[in-house]
Amino acid sequence: NKPATETEQPGGTKIGLVVSTLNNPFFVTLKEGAEAKAKELGAELIVLDSQNDPAKELANLEDLITKKVSVILVNPTDSDAVGSAIKLANDAKIPVITLDRGANAGEVVTHIASDNVAGGKMAGEFIIEKLGGAGKAVELEGIAGTSAARDRGQGFNDAIKGSSIEVVAKQTADFDRTKGLTVMENILQAQPEINAVFAHNDEMALGALKAIEASGRDILVVGFDATDDAVKSVEEGKLAATVAQQPDQIGALGVEMADKVLKGETVDTFIPVDLKLVTK
Amino acid sequence: MTRPLFQMSGITKEFPGVKALDNITFNIYEGKVMALLGENGAGKSTLMKILSGVYQADAGELFFDGKQIKFRTPKDSQDIGIAIIHQELNLIPQLSIGENIFLGREPVNAFKKIDWRKLFSDSQQLLKRLGVEKDPKMLVSDLSIGEQQMVEIAKALSLNAKIIIMDEPTDALTDKETLSLFNVIKELRNDGCSIVYISHRLKEIFEICDMATIMRDGKLIHEDKVDCLSEELIIEMMVGRKLEEQFPRVNTEISEVALEIRNLSNQYVEDISFVLRKGEILGIAGLMGSGRTELAKTIYGAIPAEKGEVIMNGQKCRILSPKDALNHGIAYVSEDRKAQGLILDLSIKENMSLSDLKQFEGIFFRIDRQKEENVIGSYIKKMSIRTPSMHQTVKKLSGGNQQKVSIAKGLITNPTILILDEPTRGVDVGAKKEIYDLVNQFKADGMSVMIISSELPEILGMSDRIMVMCNGKITGTFDRKEATQERILKCAVGMKEA
Amino acid sequence: MKINIEKLLKFKSVIGLLFFTVVISLLSPQFLSFSNILNVFRQTSINSIIAAGMTFVILTGGIDLSVGSILAFAGAVCASLIASGMSPLIAVMIALGIGIVVGGLTGVIINKGKVQPFIATLVTMTVLRGATLVFTDGKPITLGGGGSAEKFSTIGNGYFLGIPIPIYITLIVFVASYYILRQTRLGRYVYALGGNEEATKLSGISVGKIKVIVYAISGLFAALAGIIITSRLASAQPNAGSGYELDAIAAVVLGGTSLSGGFGSILGTVVGALIIGILNNALNILNVSSYFQMIVKGAVILVAVLLDRKK
Amino acid sequence: MKINIEKLLKFKSVIGLLFFTVVISLLSPQFLSFSNILNVFRQTSINSIIAAGMTFVILTGGIDLSVGSILAFAGAVCASLIASGMSPLIAVMIALGIGIVVGGLTGVIINKGKVQPFIATLVTMTVLRGATLVFTDGKPITLGGGGSAEKFSTIGNGYFLGIPIPIYITLIVFVASYYILRQTRLGRYVYALGGNEEATKLSGISVGKIKVIVYAISGLFAALAGIIITSRLASAQPNAGSGYELDAIAAVVLGGTSLSGGFGSILGTVVGALIIGILNNALNILNVSSYFQMIVKGAVILVAVLLDRKK
Numbered sequence A: 001n002k003p004a005t006e007t008e009q010p011g012g013t014k015i016g017l018v019v020s021t022l023n024n025p026f027f028v029t030l031k032e033g034a035e036a037k038a039k040e041l042g043a044e045l046i047v048l049d050s051q052n053d054p055a056k057e058l059a060n061l062e063d064l065i066t067k068k069v070s071v072i073l074v075n076p077t078d079s080d081a082v083g084s085a086i087k088l089a090n091d092a093k094i095p096v097i098t099l100d101r102g103a104n105a106g107e108v109v110t111h112i113a114s115d116n117v118a119g120g121k122m123a124g125e126f127i128i129e130k131l132g133g134a135g136k137a138v139e140l141e142g143i144a145g146t147s148a149a150r151d152r153g154q155g156f157n158d159a160i161k162g163s164s165i166e167v168v169a170k171q172t173a174d175f176d177r178t179k180g181l182t183v184m185e186n187i188l189q190a191q192p193e194i195n196a197v198f199a200h201n202d203e204m205a206l207g208a209l210k211a212i213e214a215s216g217r218d219i220l221v222v223g224f225d226a227t228d229d230a231v232k233s234v235e236e237g238k239l240a241a242t243v244a245q246q247p248d249q250i251g252a253l254g255v256e257m258a259d260k261v262l263k264g265e266t267v268d269t270f271i272p273v274d275l276k277l278v279t280k
Numbered sequence B: 001m002t003r004p005l006f007q008m009s010g011i012t013k014e015f016p017g018v019k020a021l022d023n024i025t026f027n028i029y030e031g032k033v034m035a036l037l038g039e040n041g042a043g044k045s046t047l048m049k050i051l052s053g054v055y056q057a058d059a060g061e062l063f064f065d066g067k068q069i070k071f072r073t074p075k076d077s078q079d080i081g082i083a084i085i086h087q088e089l090n091l092i093p094q095l096s097i098g099e100n101i102f103l104g105r106e107p108v109n110a111f112k113k114i115d116w117r118k119l120f121s122d123s124q125q126l127l128k129r130l131g132v133e134k135d136p137k138m139l140v141s142d143l144s145i146g147e148q149q150m151v152e153i154a155k156a157l158s159l160n161a162k163i164i165i166m167d168e169p170t171d172a173l174t175d176k177e178t179l180s181l182f183n184v185i186k187e188l189r190n191d192g193c194s195i196v197y198i199s200h201r202l203k204e205i206f207e208i209c210d211m212a213t214i215m216r217d218g219k220l221i222h223e224d225k226v227d228c229l230s231e232e233l234i235i236e237m238m239v240g241r242k243l244e245e246q247f248p249r250v251n252t253e254i255s256e257v258a259l260e261i262r263n264l265s266n267q268y269v270e271d272i273s274f275v276l277r278k279g280e281i282l283g284i285a286g287l288m289g290s291g292r293t294e295l296a297k298t299i300y301g302a303i304p305a306e307k308g309e310v311i312m313n314g315q316k317c318r319i320l321s322p323k324d325a326l327n328h329g330i331a332y333v334s335e336d337r338k339a340q341g342l343i344l345d346l347s348i349k350e351n352m353s354l355s356d357l358k359q360f361e362g363i364f365f366r367i368d369r370q371k372e373e374n375v376i377g378s379y380i381k382k383m384s385i386r387t388p389s390m391h392q393t394v395k396k397l398s399g400g401n402q403q404k405v406s407i408a409k410g411l412i413t414n415p416t417i418l419i420l421d422e423p424t425r426g427v428d429v430g431a432k433k434e435i436y437d438l439v440n441q442f443k444a445d446g447m448s449v450m451i452i453s454s455e456l457p458e459i460l461g462m463s464d465r466i467m468v469m470c471n472g473k474i475t476g477t478f479d480r481k482e483a484t485q486e487r488i489l490k491c492a493v494g495m496k497e498a
Numbered sequence C, D: 001m002k003i004n005i006e007k008l009l010k011f012k013s014v015i016g017l018l019f020f021t022v023v024i025s026l027l028s029p030q031f032l033s034f035s036n037i038l039n040v041f042r043q044t045s046i047n048s049i050i051a052a053g054m055t056f057v058i059l060t061g062g063i064d065l066s067v068g069s070i071l072a073f074a075g076a077v078c079a080s081l082i083a084s085g086m087s088p089l090i091a092v093m094i095a096l097g098i099g100i101v102v103g104g105l106t107g108v109i110i111n112k113g114k115v116q117p118f119i120a121t122l123v124t125m126t127v128l129r130g131a132t133l134v135f136t137d138g139k140p141i142t143l144g145g146g147g148s149a150e151k152f153s154t155i156g157n158g159y160f161l162g163i164p165i166p167i168y169i170t171l172i173v174f175v176a177s178y179y180i181l182r183q184t185r186l187g188r189y190v191y192a193l194g195g196n197e198e199a200t201k202l203s204g205i206s207v208g209k210i211k212v213i214v215y216a217i218s219g220l221f222a223a224l225a226g227i228i229i230t231s232r233l234a235s236a237q238p239n240a241g242s243g244y245e246l247d248a249i250a251a252v253v254l255g256g257t258s259l260s261g262g263f264g265s266i267l268g269t270v271v272g273a274l275i276i277g278i279l280n281n282a283l284n285i286l287n288v289s290s291y292f293q294m295i296v297k298g299a300v301i302l303v304a305v306l307l308d309r310k311k
């Protein structure tokens, strides 16, 4: 006896979105993109936050399965760790779409993302170009052990390998603006010569920029994500560049593809979202 | 005399700023009760802590049965058959009576499971032997101090030790429990057990001790058979001079009513009414658990009253907290200095001034250190508190000196009504007299005092009037002249007297 | 009379839990489905197991911040051993051994070094997190298919008589903890130590040994939780378990155990962990927006603890 | 004699700090440059200020997990008020007021509700983080140029006589804390409460009031730290301050204050905060790889605390 309280949406579509963390503007934008699209399509969207913890992510997927959603959009905390959760959804016959980060196991209908390695490379190439192929660079790393930090670092280091750019300091600032500020302050104390900084995200880049401004030195800073603050800073000529991943697009496309899947349409297995280098 | 079963020889122990023991020799004889006597801070407890492996001596040797031995931990001393009842209670409040008695020695079965039945029935027997009627499953935190002390004694008995050290065991006991303890001590002695007995109640020494060792300032003064000693002689050796009369009564003009209690009731006390006059000392007698402490705490606002009124100077007072009580000039000195009276990690100075810091407050809320230290200094002198400085943490003082700090803490508030709960617990004869003098001084200034005490001589000697309680009710009130030990005891066990 | 009130008081949190369960199930029919109940229990198992070990530590008056790092380290070692072809059973044993040794060492630092537990376990937490990152090179260690990976997967994902294996493991952990705390000497000494360290020492009990043992137990249970997570995810994450210490401590304290030691029970911890677990599940099922989840979560915890407070 | 030993013991951590400073400056010449010293002091100011408030709380035997959330909330409110055109002075006052009120309310819950401080402040921490996320919609509030933004920026970025303003603020916080704890009644009561709550109550002191005050002070200082961070970044981050409670508690405990209350000093907290601050700075300056940073950090903290332990 099914209670009458069960509210079936007009369209009948209930989409679950599991986001790695909502404590970061990037993912907030992604979520907002998805929400806007869902509203447009008249679908119900359930957003859950994994707080960067794969175990919590697993629990979130389990809860969505219990709730019998029609499609699950997941932005994994980690591409490896998300596998088990996706398999559970596969068992429950709920289609899964991955956003921003892929999944290395389980069956996924489609993956919508921009490539972090490519983004890192883009940033590296921009710095090579601006410095004329030689100089001293600092790399501000994201939270140690996260895929974003790994991939962006890899792309960046691959790009500069052939050039005469030397990484004089490589320190983690945990994707955090305040840490970006203090870590950069310390590096500025230690390194008399720095020409460029690549930060694994905009938050750190903006923090580092503050430190650099206060020191009065002239250093090129490149960030990642193209958050509102970062884009504004680029426009003001402060931040040199930021790699745009268009998170709102990722979110919107996710909902759109979910809708298609439910309507029985076929979708590509990989939907790339263009990376753009935002410069002045 | 026979060779001692245990000998401590040439023991010296120094703490920062205090030479607690100076070349002490102490003998324990088989099947004898040994009194260890001395003023507060003479070094008795320190010596016993060395004997029980809590402290190591700086110099000196220990001999057991003629062989030299060394104790590194309390366990070493336990292992050769020494049990100690420390002066300060050492129980785990969150555990039951039974668990406390057998802590570290719980009976277990083959699966390492504790044999609860045996543990509790053995505990029950020990309690019975001591005449205590409490369920061994009861939590220690629900016991009164005196009852806790009996648990400590049961714990020491349970060890079946050859030597039992009792550091002021009767300090929190009433006559009834003291009597059962003495019976047990006599049994133990007959079984060949040796006992070291420390007490400031000299009458007890003559009642059960065979030998006495007297210390002063960490030095050995004299060892002798008790039969060859007298109270006066002991006091003289302890204090280094003669002492006058124990309870120096002053007769003051007892005038108008300072405090009136009307129909006070709560879960602990029932329908209590009495008056206290200016310049009067009201003694409150009763057996353990009769509710005297609860009555005091209810008046003081530390336990809520359900019914009744407190009237001072003709006006009803609302006393809902100790703070209110202090504001009305009522001060209470707790019977439990360690748990409720003092903050052990703070200094003497910080403890003494805590209840009335406001009087030392200067500009910008700053405590006027000079003023504070002057006042504290004068109390340390007045009460002869033995300490290297007023900045010493209270934890490091001897028990009796801690008690004096606790009393001074109440006096400093300049109360008009002072409630003393077991004020001379652990206090030596000399210091007792100093406290009595202070109380009398207080009384002479027109203040009123309530003394709760389990020592009848103290009650009889100091009070102008005596009130007796039983089961939370007042069962008798006597004028000083008509009060006798017998009449008080009768009321204490619940027989009403007109 | 007195006992009745105390018993009632003790069960107030259970009553709160029940009340709360009824409310949620009225709001959402899926909540009380058999599959969701199993789901909640399985999700709660990780925190419950860690919290069981934490209960020992907190009862002695200590605290253990290192559980999350031990979880990650044990998981990583276990995964890498299995990936390198070792039998899962031996890999699991080694991982559990690591938990015991690391916890025990922390206990030794606390005991011999007279370091406050907060700092000693903070050190273990930091150092071990670093060690895990060095060991894994910051990358997850993921188990492929293969027979031994399959076997290992059973720990976290398997069922027995229709009930997930992690639930059995949790049950065993709690029964064992209950037995140790209530029926053995060690248990009494844990309470005694938390109640009055000085008096415990004077009773001839080796307080140092007890300390080492409780941190070793906490380490063991953290490692066990790490094994379960690794098995569930078929992957060991270098960042696994960060922040788990707070959840575990919260479960213990919600269960009525006092952070100053000496007072509390393992049954309380079960209730505490369930409150947290059910809360997380319910908020998801009721589709509470994630920012508001925090507000609701805080409020519910407050209500639970106010219901349960001692007079 | 006695005083000398005690004094030496007290300054052992200072000696450790000095020794440690010498080692680093040998490894890296920039370390002891004037500009880096100012840098370290400025960076340390955030943790120092929070830790000062935490010292009050811990001395009473409590703990405050909510500082990071208060910091974020106060920062966000302050930034949004300034962005909406309010005078920075008033915005700052309001933000500080929020810290006092939120902290004080937590104190009331602890006092009236008889809730363990760990849980009560955990609730505040969770609820307030949620509130901040709702308030900011999860995005930073960034200050543009403009005169009042400029003025506000001085708090975090300005200099006076060549020394950064945050250092003066920290100094004032510590002098005031020292004064309160050592020279006033409130300070005595804080120590007394941590030493023995029962005895403190019986001494006629309103223990509840003291509790409310210490959490209000902690909230005030956390809000102050939030204002400084916001001013430094010209932006309020919704997730600012997460995890800061651990750093602050670590500074207090490293400084020799006992988590069970009643024992410790604000001077110790200064040393503790400096040890942590210098450590972070040195690891960056020496360019220690981020994985190894944790290992080194843990090891150094252990050494510092072992040097400082009471016999």
Ligand SMILES: Nc1ncnc2c1ncn2[C@@H]1O[C@H](COP(=O)(O)OP(=O)(O)OP(=O)(O)O)[C@@H](O)[C@H]1O
Binding pocket: B015, B016, B018, B019, B020, B038, B039, B040, B041, B042, B043, B044, B045, B046, B047, B087, B386, B387, B395, B396, B397, B398, B399, B400, B401, B426, B428
């Ligand atoms: N841990 C300690 N640190 C410093 N001084 C101490 C310590 N323990 C005892 N003392 C000092 O040693 C002296 C002897 O103390 P002890 O406790 O042995 O006296 P006592 O004879 O038992 O006195 P009482 O009759 O008051 O119990 C006192 O001056 C005391 O202050």
Ligand SMILES: Nc1ncnc2c1ncn2[C@@H]1O[C@H](COP(=O)(O)OP(=O)(O)OP(=O)(O)O)[C@@H](O)[C@H]1O
Binding pocket: B141, B142, B143, B144, B145, B146, B147, B286, B287, B288, B289, B290, B291, B292, B293, B294, B295, B335, B454
């Ligand atoms: N918290 C508590 N819970 C249960 N029982 C208690 C509690 N506190 C005290 N009691 C009991 O109340 C009774 C009265 O104790 P109280 O301390 O008032 O006695 P008293 O007359 O002052 O005797 P004493 O001479 O031992 O101080 C005791 O039997 C004690 O066991």
Ligand SMILES: O[C@@H]1[C@H](O)[C@H](O)CO[C@H]1O
Binding pocket: A024, A026, A100, A142, A148, A175, A200, A201, A202, A224, A225
């Ligand atoms: O792209 C996102 C953001 O850059 C964030 O800052 C960290 O995680 C990454 O995946």
Ligand SMILES: [Mg+2]
Binding pocket: B044, B045, B046, B087, B167, B398, B399, B400
């Ligand atoms: Mg003594």
Ligand SMILES: [Mg+2]
Binding pocket: B144, B292, B293, B294, B335, B421
């Ligand atoms: Mg009493």
